[in-house]
Amino acid sequence: MSKQLTDVEDVLEGAVKKHGLSVVPLLQEIQEHFRYLPEEVLRMLSRKTGIPLIDIYHAATFYNSLSLTPRARHQISVCAGTTCHIRGGGKLIEEIFQLLGIRPGEITSDGEFMLETVNCLGCCAFAPAMVVDGKYYGNLNPGEVREILNALRKKAVS
Amino acid sequence: MPINLIGVEPLYKELNHNTTLSLVRFLLQGGVLMNTGIRSKLAKPVDLKNLREMLKDRLDPKKQRLVVCGDTGCSVCGSRELAPAIEEVLQERGLAGSVELKVTGCLGFCEKGPLVLVFPGAVFYQQVQAEDAAEIVEKTVLRGEIVDRLLYTDPADGRKITCAYDIPFYKLQTRTLLETGWYINPLDIDDYIARGGYAALAKVLDGMPPEAVIAEIKEADLRGRGGAGFPTGLKWEFCRAAAGNEKYILCNADEGDPGAFMDRSLLEGNPHAVLEGIIIAAYAVGAKEGIIYIRIEYPTAVLKIEQAVRQARELGLLGKNILGSGFDFEVIISKGAGAFVCGEETALIRAAEGKVGEPRQKPPFPANAGFRGMPTVINNVETFVNVPLIINRGAAAYHETGTESSGGTKIFCLVGKINNSGLVEVPFGTTLRQIIFGIGGGIKNGKRFKAVQTGGPSGGCLPEEMLDLKVDFKDLAQAGSIMGSGGMIVMDEDTCVVDLARYFLQFLKSESCGKCFSCRVGIQRMLEIYDRLTTGSASIEDLDLLEELAVTVKDTSMCGLGQTSANPVLSTLRYFRDEYLAHVRDKRCPAGVCRSLFRYSIDQDSCIGCGSCAEQCHAGAIVEMEEGCYSINPELCTRCGACVEACVSDAITKG
Amino acid sequence: MKIVVQMTLNGLRIDVDEGMTILEAARFYGMNIPTLCYLEGLSPYGACRLCLVEIGMPGQSKLVTSCTYRVEEGLVVRTDSEWVIKRRKMLIELYLATCPSSKVIQDLASKYHVTTVRFTPWHEDCILCGLCVRMCAEQMQGKAIGFAHRGSNRRVTTPFDKESEVCRLCGGCMYVCPACQSRCQGPQEEQPVCNACLNLQQPCLDYFEDKMCFMDPCVACELDANREVKAKRRP
Known part of the structure; x- marks a missing residue:
């Protein structure tokens, strides 16, 4: 435990040295290390820098890419851009709900999958699109989504 | 050609965890990090000129070049595997030194990606996959022959077009800002300097x-x-x-x-x-x-x-x-x-x-x-x-290009239900019709044009009557839309404008910062009205209330986001009032999008009784009444449309 | 040395110290502009939108928040033009629907003759005016509460929604809150709009095209025997 704490200290030390008192870059740095923003670390950050905790909390809840909860193993981001919307992106979300029982912003109870929507992935020519674990998929229909997710689930089981 | 790895590690660290190492490798193709070694500074303007002189051979029009689009869009459909494959082939044939491979930014015609251009001659290959690499090198690079099956076919006359500049999509544009992107490796400053x-x-x-x-x-x-x-x-x-x-x-x-x-x-x-x-x-x-x-x-x-x-x-x-x-x-x-x-x-x-x-x-x-x-x-x-x-x-x-009040060209993202999706650049003053039907090649699957939405979530929807509008900051604003940053989303008859306006409000509801009252509450209240409209429970007074509310939000919000958030509402009310009225009076969604306002049913005459629809139905709404005779229970049906896609005989109808 | 600028406020030429906001100037000259998120001693916030006024000559005018807009030489301000009142009434209606239990908002509704609410009442406790947040930070140096989240999820809270370690329980936040003082028990308490104070009416409000009445309470029209005649001027 004490070793872990010094690790956290080191991370914070490095982050403050690099970004000073700029809240958002500090949080981005912390998230880089922990994959999310643990409450305890944010409290330490506040004590260390004197930035009011509420300001840190506000920033952490304001921005899409900052998360106060641990991320799932597989991150599914479905594009909710306009083109994807008119070309059937909503059906992909529906399909994922049928398959995994999660809506955007939710994590499956086993912590395997998290679904989120993003404003635009910028590949409108291949709408509807989604990103799973950093890999882009375009021109999708619900059937293909099922195949992709089933393949991941199978991998998780075996 | 050895790849200089100086600078790779910091580059990799900068990537967030979503991006994989393969992206870094992809970007490294073509020796893009060659120039990260220490170089001497340019102390005077003339030094820059001298450097450009030294790099002159990069402009050699006779040099053989393979250009692969490395933009996100093309990567999605395979250019990530394509570039390494081409490089491998070049190395196998011992061409790595004489033929240049460039992974560039977006080449524009995203619809047909992944794209490859072969210079000299700007031979345009579309939808190229890794398997095609050997053939392109073998035929086009070594023997100067054309790979026919990868060429673009003009849908108008079925003619195959070899040179990129002859393709209507490119020919009708004025590509001053985007042009350079075809010739430079974005990670190499020398490429940029060589081209001025x-x-x-x-x-x-x-x-x-x-x-x-x-x-x-x-x-x-x-x-x-x-x-x-x-x-x-x-x-x-x-x-x-x-x-x-x-x-x-x-x-x-x-x-x-x-x-x-x-x-x-x-x-x-x-x-x-x-x-x-x-x-x-x-x-x-x-x-x-x-x-x-x-x-x-x-x-x-x-x-x-x-x-x-x-x-x-x-x-x-x-x-x-x-x-x-x-x-x-x-x-x-x-x-x-x-x-x-x-x-x-x-x-x-x-x-x-x-x-x-x-x-x-x-x-x-x-x-x-x-x-x-x-x-x-x-x-x-x-x-x-x-x-x-x-x-x-x-x-x-x-200023020779453009209109009197706005000089130059504007880049648009032409997307939606359109044949040629992609990045287009036109002078100010070009009409919407030229962009959508000329460059864009018209509507997908021969459907009817319904509306074009410019300027993102804060823009407005313009109908067919407005197609001859000249694209300009002032003209668009007068028509009730905005230029925005240049999004242009084309919609066909299958798009419901009520649903679309609702989508934008939904987007803005969570994207508004929530600080000022009129934007935060106004958008939510407009959404409530849209919820009634799309479920058939709205009254005619709701339309007046919606308009009054939208104008209030427009006039009284603090920042640009709030002030423009009403544009989709006001423009659709102005140009598509009939469609709103259909939702209110007839409880009907003419485009068949609003789920509460239509039903799926199986036309027994054309149904062949294969049962694939029932297999696809998550809700268990499709049951076999008797041998080979299926019907949909509207109570259970979620209108997801999976059955329509599964049906082989087009027997499922909306109504 | 103070620099004085000359401006026009509701048709009156007035001298104002440079650096003042329109709201301060108007209140100094006795003209009331309604506000919910403004309080002397706290930094202006511009979020409630009620203090909007029309500036500039008709035809090229625009609406600005008077609590943040600083006076300038030759500025023409109209605090109660038809445009302003129309938008303000809609905002009050929205406030009523958000938070019908607040006395402050009910009083405003009475004053501006907002008699119907066409939206489903939400019965929120908070209108996010931010007075409590600024009170805590600026007057109490507390920083115990603040905003969190964004858009429709925005709310005032403590860090991680847990009891704050720095709160001194001074109660300043509650003292300034415009929403938490309950309305009086009007005759129709079940309704989102009580309008029990309609006797505070400004009768001229509905009669003139560009009513510039700033008397508070208003008596002029009551005394005007020719009211009916004037009313006909309305197109």
Whole structure:
């Protein structure tokens, strides 16, 4: 435990040295290390820098890419851009709900999958699109989504 | 060709965890990091000229070149595997030294990706996969033959087109900003310099007073490409005149409009042009520091602009005493954490300062009190890319394209239910019809055009009658839409405008910062009305209330986001009132989108009884009544449409 | 030395100290502009939108928040033009629907003759005016509460929604809150709009095209025997 704490200290030390008192870059740095923003670390950050905790909390809840909860193993981001919307992106979300029982912003109870929507992935020519674990998929229909997710689930089981 | 790995590790570290190592490898193709070794600085403008002279052979039109589009869109459909495959083939044949492979930014015609261009001759190959690499090298590069099956076919006459410039999609455009992207490796500053890069900066620093730069930009009638179209020269002049020791340049690269990616394409395809524009702006207003605020959802663009800044610094194009002129300027990159509202300039300033990106009431305007309370010029990526062009060509020549009030060209993201999706560049004053039916090739699957939505979630929907509207800041605003940053989403008869307006409000409901009452509550209340409209429970008074509410939100909101949030509502009410009335009076959705307002049923005459629909139905709403006879239970049906897609005999109808 | 600028407020030429906001100037001259998120001693916030006024000459005028807009030489301000009143009434209706239990909002509704609410009442406790947040930070140096989240999820809270370690329980936040003072028990308490104070009416409000009445309470029209005649001027 004490070793872990010094690790956290080191991370914070490095982050403050690099970004000073700029809240958002500090949080981005912390998230880089922990994959999310643990409450305890944010409290330490506040004590260390004197930035009011509420300001840190506000920033952490304001921005899409900052998360106060641990991320799932597989991150599914479905594009909710306009083109994807008119070309059937909503059906992909529906399909994922049928398959995994999660809506955007939710994590499956086993912590395997998290679904989120993003404003635009910028590949409108291949709408509807989604990103799973950093890999882009375009021109999708619900059937293909099922195949992709089933393949991941199978991998998780075996 | 050995790949110089200096600088790879920091590059990799900069990527967030979503991006994989394969992306780095992909970017490394073609030896893109060759130039990260230490180089001597350019001390005088003439040094830049000499360097360009040394790089002259890069312009050799006879040299064989293979250009692969490396933009996100093409990567999605296979160019990530394609570029390494081509390189392998080139190495096998011992051509690595003589044939140049370039992974560039967006080539524009995203619809047909992945794209490959073969020079000389600009042979255009579409939908190329890794398997095709050997054939292209074998035939086109070695023997000068054309691979027929990869060519573009003109849908109008079925003719195959070889040269990219002959394809209507490209032929009808005026590609001044995008053109360079075809020839340069975005990670290599030498490519940019060879094609005249930083010449504008040298010209400015070599005896052009800041006032003259501003005068030139004013004369060119350059308007901000970020949305509102404020005259850029005027903005710079205000900032230059404002009191304050420190001044800042803030580049807005927080492109958050759904359905728009021109800024990303510019950053990924030609990052040095953006940087050059920023440096010139800094010189003109007297700024010592610049900030590029870029959204984290664009990891490749972040990587490329960081590389560009590093290279420019190495050559002395950034930093102290640029090109021996005594002018100092530094650029830092600030990564956005993801919030649409940060595209608004006062919010952008706060976000760039590392705070919560909430807008504040203007005035004071950023030109007087911006970043750290100091005078700041905020322009978006595309605006900056225009700057070197104006300086190089001169304001008068630049202004030959465009309309009287806005000079130059504008890049649009033409997407939606359109045949040729992609990035298009046209002069101001081009009509919507030319863009959609000329360049865009009309509507997908022979459907009817219904509306075009310009300017992202804050824009308006324009109907067929408005197709001859000339695209210009003023004309679009008069028609009830906005230019926005240049998204252009085309809709066909299967799109319900009521649902579309609802979609935008839904988007803005969570993307509004929530600070001011009229935007936060107004949008939610409009949504409530839309919920009634799309479920058939709205009354005719609701339409009047909606209009009154929308006007209130427009007039009384604090920032641009709120003020324009009513545009989709007001423009659809203005042009598509009939469709609203159908939802209210007849409880019917003419486009068959609003799920509560239609039902699926199986036409027993055309049903062949295969049962594939029942297999696909999650809700268990399709049951076999008797042998080979299926029917849909409307109570259980969720209207997901999976059965329609599964049906082999088109027996499932909407009604 | 104080610099004085000359401006026009509701048709009156007035001298104002430079640096003042329109709201301060108007209140100094006795003209009331309604506000919910403004309080003397706290920094202006511009979020409630009620203090909007029309500036500039008719035809090129625009609406600005008077609590943040600083006076300037030659500025022409109209605090109660038809445009302003129309938008303000809609905002009040929205406030009523959001938070019908607030006395402050009910009083405003009475004053501006907002007699119907066409939206489903939400019965929120908070209108996010931010007075408590600024009170805590600026007057108490507390920073115990603040905003969190964004858009429709925005709310005032403590860090991680847990009891704050820095709160001194001073109660300043509650003292300034415009929403938490309950309305009086009007005759129709079940309704989102009580209008029990309609006797505070400004009868001229509905009669003139560009009513610039700023008397508070208003008596002029009551005394005007020719009211009916004037009313006919309305197109």
